[in-house]
Amino acid sequence: MYAHQLPFQLCERSTRELLVLDFPEEDIYVFRKNQFSVIFNHHQKITKEEIRNLIIDGISTVFVSVIDNERIEENLLDRLRQNARSLSVGGNPLKSSLQHVSLMTMNMQNLYDSPLNDEILKLLYQSSGNLVGFTSDHKNVVNKLYHRMQSEPFHYSRLQPMLSSVMLLGFMHYLKTFSARETESLFITSYLKDLGMCYVQQDSLDKDELDQHDKKALKVHPYNTLLLIENRLPINKSQLEIITHHHFLNDKITQIKSGDKVTLDDSIAYGLETYLVAVFDVLTAMISDRPYRKGMPLFEALDLIRAVMAERYPLEFKALVHYLKNFFKD
Numbered sequence: 006m007y008a009h010q011l012p013f014q015l016c017e018r019s020t021r022e023l024l025v026l027d028f029p030e031e032d033i034y035v036f037r038k039n040q041f042s043v044i045f046n047h048h049q050k051i052t053k054e055e056i057r058n059l060i061i062d063g064i065s066t067v068f069v070s071v072i073d074n075e076r077i078e079e080n081l082l083d084r085l086r087q088n089a090r091s092l093s094v095g096g097n098p099l100k101s102s103l104q105h106v107s108l109m110t111m112n113m114q115n116l117y118d119s120p121l122n123d124e125i126l127k128l129l130y131q132s133s134g135n136l137v138g139f140t141s142d143h144k145n146v147v148n149k150l151y152h153r154m155q156s157e158p159f160h161y162s163r164l165q166p167m168l169s170s171v172m173l174l175g176f177m178h179y180l181k182t183f184s185a186r187e188t189e190s191l192f193i194t195s196y197l198k199d200l201g202m203c204y205v206q207q208d209s210l211d212k213d214e215l216d217q218h219d220k221k222a223l224k225v226h227p228y229n230t231l232l233l234i235e236n237r238l239p240i241n242k243s244q245l246e247i248i249t250h251h252h253f254l255n256d257k258i259t260q261i262k263s264g265d266k267v268t269l270d271d272s273i274a275y276g277l278e279t280y281l282v283a284v285f286d287v288l289t290a291m292i293s294d295r296p297y298r299k300g301m302p303l304f305e306a307l308d309l310i311r312a313v314m315a316e317r318y319p320l321e322f323k324a325l326v327h328y329l330k331n332f333f334k335d
Contacts, residue, residue: 016074031070147175201229
């Protein structure tokens with residue numbers, strides 16, 4: 006909530022979320038030069054062209070009234086419900102899946118803001134299954150979906166779960182060793198694994214160094230995720246174990262980058278599914294840009310992945326290299 010220089014509260018929203026608002030009940034503001042100014046008047050029709058121009062001008066965030074904020078949240082839920090029902094009905098597969106994951110990401114932002122909201126959580130769970138089923142019939146859209154989502158104006162912490170999970174989804178389709186049920190289960194696990202990040206301040210994640218509070222919240226976020234989803238979703242014990250350990254490779258890769266010797270003896274306890282979720286999570290993070298650094302070249306990231314995966318799962322690592330070569334060939 007914001008109230009700087011205004012006699013009432015405002016809520017921060019992504020500019021693109023105005024697409025679901027049509028006519029705002031109250032004025033909509035941007036924050037420039039340390040003050041709020043009206044960008045849309047109340048009851049003024051908001052067009053796609055105006056929103057597109059704002060984004061082009063670098064205005065990715067707007068501020069709306071509490072009333073309009075509630076309307077946006079409800080409209081985003083309704084749009085995702087409608088999209089989930091019509092996802093497989095004709096049309097352009099890439100356009101349909103891109104709209105679906107964009108709505109999922111916007112609703113994930115709302116879930117981060119209200120992590121105890123059962124309605125959003127259950128809809129995202131259902132929508133994840135819809136996406137897996139759709140891409141099983143349209144496997145060629147997965148890599149295009151990843152690259153299109155990379156350029157979407159979402160904060161990286163909200164986009165990362167979808168990017169890593171979509172890349173993982175494509176790999177499972179490529180391997181052809183996972184059943185439809187296993188594929189859906191692992192995608193859902195990967196997508197929801199970072200929900201515990203809701204306790205880390207988003208602005209803090211734009212800094213190279215976190216304060217002690219955020220460091221602790223980041224470290225324990227897998228356990229917070231368990232607390233947030235256990236007994237609220239039909240998640241099994243294996244999925245909970247994967248979520249608990251999905252960061253087990255991060256420290257090892259940090260050690261390798263620092264030139265330290267790393268032992269992988271304790272990694273034997275982790276099965277292939279845990280390895281895959283952990284690998285795609287850390288791989289996507291390494292090759293993606295952050296506000297404080299540029300993304301790592303793919304071949305450098307793969308060299309680090311090789312050091313922690315090739316000995317334990319040589320065939321899967323070889324398949325991963327081949328898959329990523331085709332995934333990024335364009």
